[in-house]
Amino acid sequence: MENRVSALAIATILLGSSLATAQDGARPNIVVVLVDDLRWNGTGVTGHPFVETPSIDRLAREGVVFRNAFVTTPLCSPSRASFLTGRYARSHGVIRNGLHELELTTFPLLLEDSGYQTAFVGKWHMGTDDTPREGFTRWVGFSGQGNYREQELNIDGHAVTRPGHLTDVLNQYALEFVRDAATSGQPFMLYLSHKAVHEPFTPPPRHFELYADEPVPCTPGCDDTLVGKPALTRFVPDTTPPEPRRTGLPVENIREQMSLLVSVDSGLGDLERALTDTGVLDRTIVVFTSDNGYFHREHALADKRWPYEESIRIPFIVRYPPLAEAGTRNDALVLNIDLAPTLLELAGIPIPSAVDGKSLVPLLAGAGGSSRTSFVTEYFDEASFPRVPSWESIRTESLKFIRYPRLGRDFDELYDLMSDPYELENQIGNTEYSPQLETLERQLDRLLESIPDNSGR
Numbered sequence: 001m002e003n004r005v006s007a008l009a010i011a012t013i014l015l016g017s018s019l020a021t022a023q024d025g026a027r028p029n030i031v032v033v034l035v036d037d038l039r040w041n042g043t044g045v046t047g048h049p050f051v052e053t054p055s056i057d058r059l060a061r062e063g064v065v066f067r068n069a070f071v072t073t074p075l076c077s078p079s080r081a082s083f084l085t086g087r088y089a090r091s092h093g094v095i096r097n098g099l100h101e102l103e104l105t106t107f108p109l110l111l112e113d114s115g116y117q118t119a120f121v122g123k124w125h126m127g128t129d130d131t132p133r134e135g136f137t138r139w140v141g142f143s144g145q146g147n148y149r150e151q152e153l154n155i156d157g158h159a160v161t162r163p164g165h166l167t168d169v170l171n172q173y174a175l176e177f178v179r180d181a182a183t184s185g186q187p188f189m190l191y192l193s194h195k196a197v198h199e200p201f202t203p204p205p206r207h208f209e210l211y212a213d214e215p216v217p218c219t220p221g222c223d224d225t226l227v228g229k230p231a232l233t234r235f236v237p238d239t240t241p242p243e244p245r246r247t248g249l250p251v252e253n254i255r256e257q258m259s260l261l262v263s264v265d266s267g268l269g270d271l272e273r274a275l276t277d278t279g280v281l282d283r284t285i286v287v288f289t290s291d292n293g294y295f296h297r298e299h300a301l302a303d304k305r306w307p308y309e310e311s312i313r314i315p316f317i318v319r320y321p322p323l324a325e326a327g328t329r330n331d332a333l334v335l336n337i338d339l340a341p342t343l344l345e346l347a348g349i350p351i352p353s354a355v356d357g358k359s360l361v362p363l364l365a366g367a368g369g370s371s372r373t374s375f376v377t378e379y380f381d382e383a384s385f386p387r388v389p390s391w392e393s394i395r396t397e398s399l400k401f402i403r404y405p406r407l408g409r410d411f412d413e414l415y416d417l418m419s420d421p422y423e424l425e426n427q428i429g430n431t432e433y434s435p436q437l438e439t440l441e442r443q444l445d446r447l448l449e450s451i452p453d454n455s456g457r
Helices: 002-023 054-061 076-085 107-113 166-182 251-277 336-346 431-449
Strands: 029-035 064-070 117-122 138-141 151-155 158-162 188-193 284-290 316-319 328-335 374-379 391-396 399-403 413-416
Touching: 029 166, 029 251, 029 336, 054 251, 054 284, 054 316, 076 107, 076 336, 107 117, 107 188, 107 336, 117 166, 138 166, 151 166, 166 188, 166 251, 188 251, 251 284, 284 336, 328 336, 328 374, 374 431, 391 431, 399 431, 413 431
Parallel strands: 029 188, 029 284, 064 328, 117 138, 117 188
Antiparallel strands: 064 316, 138 151, 151 158, 284 316, 374 391, 391 399, 399 413
């Protein structure tokens, strides 16, 4: 007990010192690197069998790896809006890809209002236009999904065509901003939002054959018989085909996707060196994460959108030496909606009342586990993906309950993540789980009712 009290006391002192520093004017710089469609174990440090990510691995050695990090909606636009606002998709209203973000209060906007230089570089993907958004003093964006080859960019409102692979181009603009901002004496925030590793899986030519001969192992999830997953296997009329293809992502695409990550990692390394050379690395919060996970053949799936672990779980690494001890591994349940309140608190800015997420500052300071024991994930159906129905789910440390409101109770799923981490055995009809199931259903209803619904459904 004495050790625990001592640890909490030290964490409290560190936390108070950090926030006092932010409020006194020596506010931290911020660099967020957001990757597209990178699954939680898609880096060297999180266990990928062949991809080499030395810069990400270094970030992990010098910071905190959150090993149980998730998105609240596993889809690009909703998740990106949640990262920026700290709100669930049903709360901020961007529930599907391509929907415009309207007038959302984002953490970059609040940072800019408080005196930060702020830069957005990359894929915005809320709305299909590339117009500079509020909250950024520097804007490097492109329309919609963009493409990896020669790309027309919007640079602060001006159309510029840049040759070269898109990942390299974005890395260069990010590096230029950091070099200039780090010597300005003004706190800065960079939000580097990559298209990589999204399909089409087209790495730079220098990486075409990088992992061409690597074996691609798979978890037991690849052997899922799909028994007990009626929503996934149901007949859907007027689709081609009306029954699911049971192929998953081809292994050559998996190799290509991982090859795309190498140039992301290289750009992160350049940013780390620039921060070091300008003397601000240890005064900069560096975050590496992804907008959702991705299936690599598990449950015979590719892409994301479904409520299983491979889709909702993400890498989440934070480096900030004044607060976070190097080499820390944290198993608390954390969400993409936690990023905005965390960065605002560290910058000494009040957190808006509309924010649904929780600041991770106490966890970064080593103050023990999170108070979060469960969380909601959800997906809103899209006309272009008729096989994936709307769903809502609650996950705890040990259980996951999934329901499909438009399909009915016969499609519900329940998994014991302790005995069945790959979600192969649906326990919904097992009476041994009846008490837990009743509790989960009540908790899910209560959590959903607590979130303002601005989805416009």
